[in-house]
Amino acid sequence: MLFLAEMEVRLPPDMPAEHADELKAREREYSQAAQRDGRWPHLWRVAGRYANVSVLDVGSIDELHELLSGLPLFPYLDIRVTPLARHPNAIDRGESDV
Template sequence: MLFHVRMDVAIPRDLDPDERTELVTTEKARALQLQREGTWVHLWRVVGQYSNISIFDVPDATAMHDLLWSLPLFPFMTVQVTALTEHPSALSANPAP
């Protein structure tokens, strides 16, 4: 099941710099792991913001929820999740005869 996810990150400015570095480092490692596994299918930065737009491929909404909660930066995120399904006018839904 595909999900479109927007993540806006707001790490507190007064967070200890070492803790911030550790969080960002572990977040990047987790994101790379999920991409290599094929779960985090697309990852785009939103220009000028500490935000991203991503596409995830997971079994269901519960798996999506659990994945988001597993992200090290999740406590500092505002997240918008939209479940996706194929559009009936998509080329993939209408193969050539």
């Protein structure tokens, strides 16, 4: 199942820089592991904002929730999720569902 996830990061302005840096390092490790195992095939920065647009490929909505809620920055994320389906006019480029 494919999902589009739009995430905006909202760290508190008074968060100590050391804590923010530690969270971001853990976030990098977590998200890169999900990219390597195929659950996070696309991760794109939104220019000009502390935000990203991602395509996630998971087996269920519960797995999606587990993946997103496991993000170290989860308490500071504003996340909007949209289920995706292949468009009938899309050219087949040999990709599974992405």
